[in-house]
Amino acid sequence: MKTISADYNATTEAGYVCLTTRGSQEDILRLSLGPGDWAWLSDTEIMVGAQLAIDDRYGLVGVPDWDTLVHLDDEGADDFDHIMAELKPLLAKEPPSSKDEPRILELLTQLEHATRFNDGPPANLACRRALVLRQMGKLGLALIEMKEARRAQPDAPGFTFGYLDLLGLEDLPSAVSEAQSIAESPDVPALVLSACINILAMHAEQVSGEQFESTAEQVLAWCRRFDKAPDLDQVEPSLVALSYFNRGLVHLRAGQISQARQAFENAQRHYPLGPMLDEVTGLQTYDRHAREVAQRVRTINAEPFYASSVEFSMQPVAA
Amino acid sequence: MAEGDSLPDDAVVVRCGLPPFVNSPLDRGCRRHPVGLFGFSVQAAVGLTVQQLATACSNNSVGFTTVGEIRIMGYEVVRTSGEAHHATVVVPVDWSADAAEQLALIFQHATNPSPKKRARP
Numbered sequence: 001m002k003t004i005s006a007d008y009n010a011t012t013e014a015g016y017v018c019l020t021t022r023g024s025q026e027d028i029l030r031l032s033l034g035p036g037d038w039a040w041l042s043d044t045e046i047m048v049g050a051q052l053a054i055d056d057r058y059g060l061v062g063v064p065d066w067d068t069l070v071h072l073d074d075e076g077a078d079d080f081d082h083i084m085a086e087l088k089p090l091l092a093k094e095p096p097s098s099k100d101e102p103r104i105l106e107l108l109t110q111l112e113h114a115t116r117f118n119d120g121p122p123a124n125l126a127c128r129r130a131l132v133l134r135q136m137g138k139l140g141l142a143l144i145e146m147k148e149a150r151r152a153q154p155d156a157p158g159f160t161f162g163y164l165d166l167l168g169l170e171d172l173p174s175a176v177s178e179a180q181s182i183a184e185s186p187d188v189p190a191l192v193l194s195a196c197i198n199i200l201a202m203h204a205e206q207v208s209g210e211q212f213e214s215t216a217e218q219v220l221a222w223c224r225r226f227d228k229a230p231d232l233d234q235v236e237p238s239l240v241a242l243s244y245f246n247r248g249l250v251h252l253r254a255g256q257i258s259q260a261r262q263a264f265e266n267a268q269r270h271y272p273l274g275p276m277l278d279e280v281t282g283l284q285t286y287d288r289h290a291r292e293v294a295q296r297v298r299t300i301n302a303e304p305f306y307a308s309s310v311e312f313s314m315q316p317v318a319a
Numbered sequence: 320m321a322e323g324d325s326l327p328d329d330a331v332v333v334r335c336g337l338p339p340f341v342n343s344p345l346d347r348g349c350r351r352h353p354v355g356l357f358g359f360s361v362q363a364a365v366g367l368t369v370q371q372l373a374t375a376c377s378n379n380s381v382g383f384t385t386v387g388e389i390r391i392m393g394y395e396v397v398r399t400s401g402e403a404h405h406a407t408v409v410v411p412v413d414w415s416a417d418a419a420e421q422l423a424l425i426f427q428h429a430t431n432p433s434p435k436k437r438a439r440p
Contacts (some may be wrong), residue, residue, distance in 0.1 A: 007348035008377060009360035011402040018401075021359075023347030043335075045378050046341035057353050057400075073337065073379045139321050 006041035010014040016061035017041055036138035043071040049141040081254050095096045105132045123152035139170040157189040162193035164195035176197045190229035192237045197222045203244045223247045241271035245297050253286040274300045324398045326419030328387030332363040333372035339423035346419035356407050363406035373378050373431045375403035382426030392422050
């Protein structure tokens with residue numbers, strides 16, 4: 001985890017944590033962090049996600065997002081079995097409850113601190129934290145967790161997918177550059193390509209004229225590559241549906257209604273759930289409603305990937 | 320009490336965290352406060368109890384002592400701006416880790432009866 005030593009005694013009137021202490025400064029220098037960046041603040045007893053900012057009076061501060069507060073000093077917070085006994089049922093709960101999300105985040109973080117692993121904390125632990133943070137709407141923090149997972153396993157398509165998905169939600173221009181760079185490789189896995197398509201389709205919605213035309217062409221070209229990918233059968237149905245939805249939206253905006261409807265019907269056939277069920281096949285024109293549906297589809301259809309592809313099995317070296 | 324005022328000997332001093340602060344040593348918590356004083360942060364006030372001062376802390380544990388005890392160790396405690404009853408224990412800029420460890424030993428442990436529940440700003 002990208003962690004800065006923090007002294008919660010040194011807080012401003014507004015409750016921001018002063019990061020001008022010796023301990024904080026050393027970590028900030030080591031991690032090359034600056035205003036605007038997200039990081040975890042920790043005094044080894046409590047931990048919280050925060051965005052760095054400049055306070056006129058106090059200098060560099062962390063603006064904590066207290067929704068992400070984790071107590072490492074709770075009773076049982078250092079006991080692997082205790083943590084897992086509470087965590088497993090919460091992760092398996094159907095349907096999942098948003099009320100459980102902060103507690104899941106807390107337990108996952110306690111688990112990492114309480115356990116010694118053979119080769120450091122497993123990447124899927126960071127990925128799980130990224131998922132719960134994404135569900136909580138904490139995209140900046142989710143992104144640093146997914147980067148952590150990807151750093152541990154750079155060749156795992158799932159972590160690259162998650163990284164692109166979160167980057168697309170947090171910083172679309174950077175995501176477009178990343179997607180174009182990643183998609184240059186002819187061997188890019190279908191899962192990763194689905195994320196690239198999604199990002200470029202989001203970008204297509206924000207541009208107009210010739211730029212739209214060239215972006216739309218690229219979306220459709222990547223979709224054709226996606227359809228022929230040798231590992232297409234390993235991609236979640238919800239993401240296959242998302243690729244059809246994205247090409248449908250491009251066609252819709254270009255006024256190619258019959259092609260759009262065909263793509264939407266394909267999307268619904270692959271994943272007849274959520275907004276796919278009625279709303280998508282009912283789209284006739286590219287308007288505000290279509291863009292709202294697109295936002296929902298993109299958010300919801302990526303989630304089954306996180307839940308299904310990140311196997312949660314881990315064994316500590318010593319509890 | 321105004322910013323920059325020294326606190327009387329009987330004022331209670333609370334520092335969030337588990338004393339003797341082994342994992343977050345006092346010297347690493349030092350900074351230059353905007354008023355120009357160098358030191359580490361505490362909660363301190365006349366007439367307030369440990370429990371009352373600890374409500375500014377989210378930690379389950381706090382360390383406590385008095386301004387008088389800190390003065391015996393050779394340091395000053397000054398009211399400074401910050402959250403709640405913020406004060407600064409003033410130390411030399413070249414304060415050593417050993418000296419910080421010695422001062423940490425005078426803080427007694429107390430369980431925080433009501434760790435601060437923070438609302439998102």
